[in-house]
Every structure is written in structure tokens, then in C-alpha cells.
Amino acid sequence: MQKKILLRRFLRSKQFMFGLALVLILIFVAVFADQLAPLDPNEYHTADRLLPPQWFSHGTHGYILGTDSMGRDILSRMIVGAKSSMKVAVLGTLLSLVAGVVLGIIAGYKGGFLDVIIMRCTEVSMCVPTMTLGVVVMAIFGTSIFNLLLVMIISFWMSFARVCRNEVVSIRDREFIQASRALGATNFHIMFTQILPNVTTSLLIVCSNCFGSVILVESCLSYLYLGVQLPTASWGNMIAAGKDFLAIAPWTVIVPGVALMIAVMGFNFLGDGLRDVLDPRQTR
16 A cells, blocks of 8 residues: 555656656666767768758758767767766766765764764765865876766765764664664674665665766866766767857757756756655655
């Protein structure tokens, strides 16, 4: 019965359904980017520089959304850019999730001095601007996907750690945990097989919102040419490449900008919808 009630809440939530639709479309485009791109996204056509959108007037193999300053098809680059953004978003969010959950569970379950140290580290990390951290890391260690993911982990692990720690503190002294201790269960078993399943709802909401933030940070760093490197297409470096031609060819900036807006909006709506649906204070 509970599953039916939960499903009904999901279907009634306009925020969740709208966000889910946008996210599913984004995932589909990212997974099948190579098949969906009508033209080679890195192929130059100097004779076709800054062509306006043709809107299928030349068929599916024409420049549907126009070309950039190098004569490359913007639609193809936008599609491949979705693949680049989702790859960074998935890896960055999952690695941040793992780091945050491990530290959050340890802090909440152990408490004491260890809890104080980990929570003070989260507060220090939250005081460092993400873009400043990204610029510093890329300037010192160079531009690479590994360093980009390192920036994402340092920037977002604390969100998972704080939520996880607070949830663990609220349940670590409940009867079923005390029973497990009395039966001789190890701390590792209690933390990751009994406590962790009880905090997945909150982590799922944070995870959904984190996806949008990671995509936005990656695009900002790529705009500065510190994220995904050319010639690989990214929405951020597409906007950076088109900004000098905004007056005469606005589509070079508008198209990737709208794609970025839709992606971030989709994950934000999905996260807000999950929070509203899974909120235990909701009435049936």
C-alpha cells in the first residue's frame, strides 16, 4: 500500500514529472550522442562560417541550428556537449557522494573529537568559492579530467557529509542499533548495512541537486578553458567561443546557453520534486 501511495505522489507532483522528463531526455541524448549528431562535431567548413539556423530547410543533414566561427555544426556540438557534461556530472557526483557518505557516517556514528574534526573540515570547504578553487587547481596541476573531478569532489563532498552525519546522529541510538550492538555486530556492519539504508532518501535528494550544480561548475570552468578541453565540445567552451560573435551570430551562444539552462533546471526540478514527495510530513 505504501508503494502505491508513493507512486501516486510521484505522478501527482508536477515538479517531479517535469524534471524527470527533462533529465531522461538529457540522459538519452548523452548516451546516444554519437548516433544522434547529424554531422561530425569537430569537422571544419570554413566556407560555411556563422551560417544562421536552417531549421530543417536542408533536411536533417543541414545546419539545423547554424554553424560557429569555424563552420562546425552547432547542433552536433551541442549534442556531444551533453555527453561531456553528463560524464563529468555522473563521475563528479558519485565520487563526491562516496567521499561524503563515508566521512558523514563515521562522524555521526563515532561522534566526539572525530565528529568535530570532520564537521570543521566541511565548514572550511564550504567557505572556499568553487570557481576560485577550480582556477587554482587547474593553474597548479594543469587542465585535465582528473583535476576537474578533483575540484568537484572538494567542492561538493561536504553537502553529502553534513546531511549524512545529521541523519546518522538521529538514528544511531535507536533500539534496532542497540540490539545489533548487543548481538555483537561490528561497527562497519552497523554503519553500512543498517544505518546507510535509512539515510538514502535524503542523500538521493542532495544527489539530484548536486548533478545540476556540477554541470554548471563544469560549464563555467570550460568557459574559461579550464574544464573540458578543445576540440572536445562542451557547452561552456561553446559559449566562450561564440561570445565574440554575439552581435552578428547570437545562435552560437544562445543554443548552448539554453541547453545548459534546461539541464540545470531539469535536475533542480527533479530534486525539489523528490523532496516534496518523500517528505514524511506530507499528508496522504
